[in-house]
Amino acid sequence: xxxLDDFKATYFDECSELMNELEEQFAAIxxxxxxxxxxxxxxxxxxxxxxxxxxxxxSGLVGFAHAYETLLxxxxxxxxxxxxxxxxxxxxxxxxxxxxxxxxxxxxELAADYGQEEKQRFDAIARGxxxxxxxxxxxxxxxxxxxxxTPVRVELAxxxxxxxxxxxxxxxxxxxxFDAPPMPVEPGHWEVRFTPYRQLYSRANDPxxxxxxxxxxxxxNVRAILTDIPAxxxxxxxxxxxxxxxxxxxxxxTESAIREVFEFVDGDCSIEVVPLGHVVPxxxxxxxxxxxxVQPAKADENLMALTEDEVAAAPVRLVAExxxxxxxxxxxxxxxxxxxxxLANEISxxxxxxxxxxxxxxxxxxxxxxxxxxxxxxxxxxxxVGVQSIRVDLDKVDRVVNMVSELVITQSMLTQQMDENLRxxxxxxxxxxxxxxxxxxxxxxxxxxxxxxxxxxxxxRMPRLVRELATKxxxxxxxxxxxxxxxxDKTVIEQLSDPLTHMIRNSADHGIEDPEKRKSRGxxxxxxxxxxxxQAGGNILIIVEDDGNGINRERVLQLxxxxxxxxPDITPTDEQIDQLIFAPGFSTADAVSDISGRGVGxxxxxxxxxxxxxxxHVRSWTGKGSRVTxxxxxTLAVLxxxxxxxxxxxxxxxxxxxxxxxxxxxxxxxRVPSGGQVLQVRGEYVQVIDVxxxxxxxxxxxxxxxxxxxxxxxxxxxxxxxVDDIIGQQQVVIKSLEENFEQVExxxxxxxxGDGNVALIVDVQGLRVHQIHQNAA
Amino acid sequence: xxxLSLREDNGDKTAVVGQNTLQLIAFSIxxxxxxxxxxxxxxxxxxxxxxxxxNTRDFVRGVINLRGTIVPIFDLRARFGDGQTSPTKNHVVxxxxxxxxWVGILVDAVSDILTVSRExxxxxxxxxxxxxxxxxxxxxxxxxxxGLIDLHAVVNGAKLDG
Numbered sequence: 001x002x003x004l005d006d007f008k009a010t011y012f013d014e015c016s017e018l019m020n021e022l023e024e025q026f027a028a029i030x031x032x033x034x035x036x037x038x039x040x041x042x043x044x045x046x047x048x049x050x051x052x053x054x055x056x057x058x059s060g061l062v063g064f065a066h067a068y069e070t071l072l073x074x075x076x077x078x079x080x081x082x083x084x085x086x087x088x089x090x091x092x093x094x095x096x097x098x099x100x101x102x103x104x105x106x107x108x109e110l111a112a113d114y115g116q117e118e119k120q121r122f123d124a125i126a127r128g129x130x131x132x133x134x135x136x137x138x139x140x141x142x143x144x145x146x147x148x149x150t151p152v153r154v155e156l157a158x159x160x161x162x163x164x165x166x167x168x169x170x171x172x173x174x175x176x177x178f179d180a181p182p183m184p185v186e187p188g189h190w191e192v193r194f195t196p197y198r199q200l201y202s203r204a205n206d207p208x209x210x211x212x213x214x215x216x217x218x219x220x221n222v223r224a225i226l227t228d229i230p231a232x233x234x235x236x237x238x239x240x241x242x243x244x245x246x247x248x249x250x251x252x253x254t255e256s257a258i259r260e261v262f263e264f265v266d267g268d269c270s271i272e273v274v275p276l277g278h279v280v281p282x283x284x285x286x287x288x289x290x291x292x293x294v295q296p297a298k299a300d301e302n303l304m305a306l307t308e309d310e311v312a313a314a315p316v317r318l319v320a321e322x323x324x325x326x327x328x329x330x331x332x333x334x335x336x337x338x339x340x341x342x343l344a345n346e347i348s349x350x351x352x353x354x355x356x357x358x359x360x361x362x363x364x365x366x367x368x369x370x371x372x373x374x375x376x377x378x379x380x381x382x383x384x385v386g387v388q389s390i391r392v393d394l395d396k397v398d399r400v401v402n403m404v405s406e407l408v409i410t411q412s413m414l415t416q417q418m419d420e421n422l423r424x425x426x427x428x429x430x431x432x433x434x435x436x437x438x439x440x441x442x443x444x445x446x447x448x449x450x451x452x453x454x455x456x457x458x459x460x461r462m463p464r465l466v467r468e469l470a471t472k473x474x475x476x477x478x479x480x481x482x483x484x485x486x487x488x489d490k491t492v493i494e495q496l497s498d499p500l501t502h503m504i505r506n507s508a509d510h511g512i513e514d515p516e517k518r519k520s521r522g523x524x525x526x527x528x529x530x531x532x533x534x535q536a537g538g539n540i541l542i543i544v545e546d547d548g549n550g551i552n553r554e555r556v557l558q559l560x561x562x563x564x565x566x567x568p569d570i571t572p573t574d575e576q577i578d579q580l581i582f583a584p585g586f587s588t589a590d591a592v593s594d595i596s597g598r599g600v601g602x603x604x605x606x607x608x609x610x611x612x613x614x615x616x617h618v619r620s621w622t623g624k625g626s627r628v629t630x631x632x633x634x635t636l637a638v639l640x641x642x643x644x645x646x647x648x649x650x651x652x653x654x655x656x657x658x659x660x661x662x663x664x665x666x667x668x669x670x671r672v673p674s675g676g677q678v679l680q681v682r683g684e685y686v687q688v689i690d691v692x693x694x695x696x697x698x699x700x701x702x703x704x705x706x707x708x709x710x711x712x713x714x715x716x717x718x719x720x721x722x723v724d725d726i727i728g729q730q731q732v733v734i735k736s737l738e739e740n741f742e743q744v745e746x747x748x749x750x751x752x753x754g755d756g757n758v759a760l761i762v763d764v765q766g767l768r769v770h771q772i773h774q775n776a777a
Numbered sequence: 778x779x780x781l782s783l784r785e786d787n788g789d790k791t792a793v794v795g796q797n798t799l800q801l802i803a804f805s806i807x808x809x810x811x812x813x814x815x816x817x818x819x820x821x822x823x824x825x826x827x828x829x830x831x832n833t834r835d836f837v838r839g840v841i842n843l844r845g846t847i848v849p850i851f852d853l854r855a856r857f858g859d860g861q862t863s864p865t866k867n868h869v870v871x872x873x874x875x876x877x878x879w880v881g882i883l884v885d886a887v888s889d890i891l892t893v894s895r896e897x898x899x900x901x902x903x904x905x906x907x908x909x910x911x912x913x914x915x916x917x918x919x920x921x922x923x924g925l926i927d928l929h930a931v932v933n934g935a936k937l938d939g
Contacts, residue, residue: 650828740880741830741847
């Protein structure tokens with residue numbers, strides 16, 4: 001039971017990956033990249049989803065995916081054109097598949113006719129295309145999973161070299177057809193060369209199943225080529241050393257239908273499909289006459305040589321029947337072997353070409369060598385075939401990350417302990433510590449890289465959201481994404497989904513205008529939302545822009561006054577008004593729609609982003625659009641900070657937000673009417689926040705002995721924090737206050753210092769926002 | 778009643794003391810004795826300072842590092858409205874789990890472990906809002922009154938504007 005649950009969980013994991021892949025492919029397809037690779041990727045994704053769904057009995061999903069797949073297949077064959085209509089139908093279909101998956105995952109029941117409309121449209125498109133088409137037959141094949149077993153004939157060829165040939169007498173077929181494969185130029189004869197790479201079995205593939213599937217297409221004749229089987233000592237038990245040559249006779253069969261059989265082993269083998277009588281390579285063309293009878297002695301020898309390993313190496317279970325079958329044997333001419341050697345060369349360039357006149361009985365010992373050489377080369381080659389990756393439980397990675405974080409802290413604590421005295425006395429120790437510091441940094445970077453993921457995984461959920469919003473609001477909206485390969489820590493990414501959803505909803509609902517309104521303003525009818533990600537120093541910037549209306553400042557201000565957020569006698573700047581939309585419970589929508597307007601949107605954005613140590617800034621241009629910028633830390637685990645003292649307590653300020661520090665004695669303060677202070681820095685006036693005063697603590701230092709930490713908060717607005725002392729820089733691990741307590745205003749979190757005490761992390765932006773509210777109140 | 782529901786969660790542990798009895802950790806604030814159910818207590822440690830938390834009520838004494846996690850400390854005396862404790866090394870922090878959070882409360886001393894019968898828990902007399910809000914019940918033990926602390930109530934309302 002729990003095993004099944006595990007499998008299911010894995011399946012759903014895969015599904016979500018596949019759905020992401022689908023989104024991605026269709027984003028490209030929508031953008032006009034309609035090449036075969038993309039279609040194949042889409043097809044594979046749907047096919048995999050369908051396959052798993054079948055295994056777990058999600059029949060609704062299977063049915064829908066099947067219809068979808070059929071359509072895709074037609075598109076792939078070129079029988080249905082990939083028009084915009086078809087693309088949008090497919091995109092809609094992706095959403096439905098997604099819904100089916102979600103329903104299956106949560107155990108909900110979807111309406112029985114869910115997706116029926118689309119399904120019928122698939123059928124309609126497919127049928128409209130099929131009318132009178134002679135290809136109809138092959139279309140049927142794909143639709144009906146024909147498992148009826150047609151006898152498969154497998155030959156295990158032996159020449160005086162290493163080729164064993166075995167023959168099973170087919171029930172239905174004329175032996176002659178097989179014995180003379182190159183019956184020239186009759187349509188419907190295909191020659192398939194199937195050369196698996198070594199790892200075929202380890203990917204859970206079984207050639208036998210492929211042969212059966214081929215057999216369902218028509219009459220087939222399979223021959224195993226054993227030239228590459230190495231000596232027992234060089235034999236890797238789970239490697240594949242055979243390749244197969246299959247002649248297939250089926251009228252009206254297309255090459256793609258044959259290739260489709262090998263869909264799942266794509267990348268694990270090389271497949272060559274040649275219509276006979278056409279482009280047969282010259283070497284293979286004059287194929288031998290009457291098929292070989294296994295010479296008993298030879299066969300024994302081979303059987304001895306192959307024995308159990310052979311069983312593992314070549315799942316030619318059919319072969320087992322071979323001896324009982326009427327076996328014809330005759331030295332198979334060297335040509336086929338040659339052609340396969342050529343084939344092997346294609347796979348692995350490193351394999352030395354086999355000399356042509358090999359009929360003179362290559363010594364058994366000679367055979368393994370090229371094979372072994374080929375093996376090495378092949379493995380090397382295979383590594384490049386796909387990105388090698390492993391699935392690791394995130395918990396395990398997190399444990400490593402946590403431990404590395406603690407290590408970093410310990411290391412920085414150790415370094416702090418080194419005073420001048422010690423440095424002078426223990427130079428070796430100092431050197432060791434320096435190396436340790438470097439290694440720790442490297443270790444930390446590598447560990448973080450493990451957890452880093454492209455933001456694509458979140459971005460790819462957004463196109464669907466935008467489509468739905470567009471449908472619901474009746475607006476025309478286009479989503480552009482930029483920089484989706486930017487990598488951020490997975491934990492940050494997880495926190496991004498909600499804020500992005502809210503921001504995009506907001507843009508779609510409040511920002512983008514109705515098509516008519518846009519037209520009257522001289523804008524394109526289609527509104528654009530641009531979602532972008534970029535790295536800026538130690539931060540990641542996620543930007544949501546729209547070319548809509550911008551923030552209606554009058555309304556915002558009016559509402560803020562109504563709600564008492566802004567006192568009547570205060571006139572905030574435009575920028576301050578824009579930031580007001582982050583206040584809890586704030587909404588400017590005239591009517592609460594089911595999309596947004598309940599006023600829980602933007603403050604969720606702010607609190608989520610703050611929780612992960614980021615900040616939010618909004619800019620708006622009336623009538624032209626708005627831009628919300630999220631500034632996020634690259635990683636959550638370790639933060640570079642400046643340690644300061646406020647009153648008697650240690651506080652830390654994220655280094656990424658600090659512009660400069662100075663002594664108060666050298667700073668120029670000016671008074672402003674509100675009673676507050678501003679700092680003049682190079683002609684610029686900056687708001688001053690006395691942290692001790694703000695936090696209700698007493699500073700017992702003379703004003704001139706204190707320090708100014710000039711910080712940059714979001715949107716190039718600076719703020720000057722006055723602290724009592726600056727202790728130094730270090731790295732800290734962010735600890736949540738909310739885990740055991742709750743969020744505290746002006747505090748972004750806590751951290752544990754080397755001496756075991758807790759230091760609080762100053763929330764620079766939070767202090768500023770608070771200041772605005774306070775001034776306003 | 779909080780104490781009852783907590784007891785159900787840990788039913789197997791308290792089973793030893795019988796269905797109808799309850800074990801309490803008793804601690805003192807000034808002359809007064811209070812108790813919390815023993816199963817909620819995680820750790821008892823001497824006061825060793827705390828980092829003050831700004832923008833919180835005066836009964837939040839700050840946060841401490843408890844083996845890598847940050848745990849808030851509540852001053853029970855201040856919570857009862859008797860002004861802040863001036864803690865010394867002899868003061869004690871009782872670390873408890875409240876829901877899924879760990880909190881510490883600062884008390885003068887831990888005095889005893891009491892085993893009491895559930896029937897001996899009396900209701901808090903109506904009248905003073907602070908009493909009924911913060912206490913779950915009153916127990917008489919050795920002719921002393923022991924107030925059964927409602928931890929959820931103690932922890933709530935810590936924010937300055939909350």
